[in-house]
Amino acid sequence: MTENTIYHDDDATHSYIEEKTVAVLGYGSQGHAHAQNLAESGVDVIVGLREGSASRTAAREDGLTVATPTEAAAAADVVSMLVPDNVQPDVYAAIEAELDAGDTLQFAHGFNVHYDQIEPPEDVDVTMVAPKGPGHIVRRQYADGEGTPGLLAVYRDATGEAKQEALAYADAIGCTRAGVIETTFREETETDLFGEQAVLCGGVTELVKAGYETLTDAGYSEEMAYFECLNELKLIVDLLYEGGMSEMWDSVSDTAEYGGLTRGEVVVDDHTRERMETVLEEVQNGEFAREWIAENQAGRPSYGQRRRAEKAHDIEDVGEELRALFAWSEEENREKANAPA
Numbered sequence: 244m245t246e247n248t249i250y251h252d253d254d255a256t257h258s259y260i261e262e263k264t265v266a267v268l269g270y271g272s273q274g275h276a277h278a279q280n281l282a283e284s285g286v287d288v289i290v291g292l293r294e295g296s297a298s299r300t301a302a303r304e305d306g307l308t309v310a311t312p313t314e315a316a317a318a319a320d321v322v323s324m325l326v327p328d329n330v331q332p333d334v335y336a337a338i339e340a341e342l343d344a345g346d347t348l349q350f351a352h353g354f355n356v357h358y359d360q361i362e363p364p365e366d367v368d369v370t371m372v373a374p375k376g377p378g379h380i381v382r383r384q385y386a387d388g389e390g391t392p393g394l395l396a397v398y399r400d401a402t403g404e405a406k407q408e409a410l411a412y413a414d415a416i417g418c419t420r421a422g423v424i425e426t427t428f429r430e431e432t433e434t435d436l437f438g439e440q441a442v443l444c445g446g447v448t449e450l451v452k453a454g455y456e457t458l459t460d461a462g463y464s465e466e467m468a469y470f471e472c473l474n475e476l477k478l479i480v481d482l483l484y485e486g487g488m489s490e491m492w493d494s495v496s497d498t499a500e501y502g503g504l505t506r507g508e509v510v511v512d513d514h515t516r517e518r519m520e521t522v523l524e525e526v527q528n529g530e531f532a533r534e535w536i537a538e539n540q541a542g543r544p545s546y547g548q549r550r551r552a553e554k555a556h557d558i559e560d561v562g563e564e565l566r567a568l569f570a571w572s573e574e575e576n577r578e579k580a581n582a583p584a
């Protein structure tokens with residue numbers, strides 16, 4: 244086990260970013276938050292968006308300067324690549340010529356650099372500042388004087404100042420207020436892919452479907468199977484998020500705790516761990532990345548098919564009906580969200 248360094252406000256020096264111009268390419272989840280936070284921290288920001296992009300109006304209404312990605316990159320010392328990962332190689336092709344020696348190309352996820360889909364020039368710094376939260380949280384936390392924890396990595400340090408500049412950027416978007424964990428492009432990319440595949444997105448949905456089907460195949464009602472295998476997941480995840488496994492185990496009944504502690508490992512056993520190792524190997528050796536890039540180039544045929552099959556699962560129909568019964572909770576959430584702070 245290794246432990247990574249964590250940086251805070253005191254480790255960041257504003258002068259590494261304050262004199263610079265940052266081109267924020269993209270104005271979606273991360274882009275709007277980085278651009279607004281940087282601007283409010285006194286950094287010159289140009290938002291780079293295609294002519295005709297719907298985000299252009301939003302960025303202008305937020306008081307920011309907008310140009311094309313190429314124009315923005317030409318004027319910038321730091322280019323922050325915040326368009327979706329699958330379009331980054333095309334956007335990069337349009338701005339590559341604007342990267343001068345000593346400029347910085349910055350990312351919020353390592354996929355394209357780690358898997359060689361983007362190969363920046365040797366004399367350009369390549370860094371990552373990746374908030375551990377969606378953009379609206381990054382923006383809201385900053386506005387509230389708080390911060391969202393983040394990751395920082397240096398892929399290439401051409402100037403000798405890459406890390407200081409990335410730390411200053413992380414400070415300017417509020418991340419050092421909470422803490423910034425140092426990692427590498429490889430570690431961030433591979434753990435991100437593995438986590439979403441094996442545990443968070445792939446693992447959880449398969450576990451839920453398998454549990455639901457086990458109950459309904461045995462003759463139990465779809466409604467009860469839905470509640471016990473999907474709906475209640477939120478209560479468990481909230482507890483895990485707040486206080487880890489201990490808080491979850493402390494909060495459920497002793498029966499649930501004993502049953503879970505003895506039966507969990509019957510379901511997720513050594514066989515599952517071996518399969519997880521296979522999934523990790525395919526992330527590490529690039530097999531998954533090659534498959535996904537080829538899938539995109541082919542127009543996403545298999546992706547489309549799997550999406551349709553997932554939407555057609557019975558659990559989606561019963562879920563829609565049952566979630567409608569919880570309309571009061573949605574209304575309550577909306578009221579909370581709109582309540583003045």
Ligand code: NAD
Pocket residue numbers: 268269270271272273274292293296297298324325326327328330334350351352373374375376377378
């Ligand atoms: P997003 O989908 O929210 O952003 C889309 C933006 O990119 C829009 O402004 C859109 O106009 C622009 N765009 C879309 N297609 C384009 C094209 N062909 N050419 C030019 N611009 C185009 O993206 P996001 O979720 O903010 O992701 C940006 C980066 O941040 C990614 O590398 C992602 O992995 C990373 N990241 C995202 C999150 C998150 O919570 N969303 C968290 C951490 C890191």
Ligand code: MG
Pocket residue numbers: 316317318319320341342343346
């Ligand atoms: Mg430049």
Ligand code: MG
Pocket residue numbers: 320345346347368402408
């Ligand atoms: Mg630089």
Ligand code: MG
Pocket residue numbers: 435436439
């Ligand atoms: Mg991911």
Ligand code: MG
Pocket residue numbers: 471
């Ligand atoms: Mg129960």
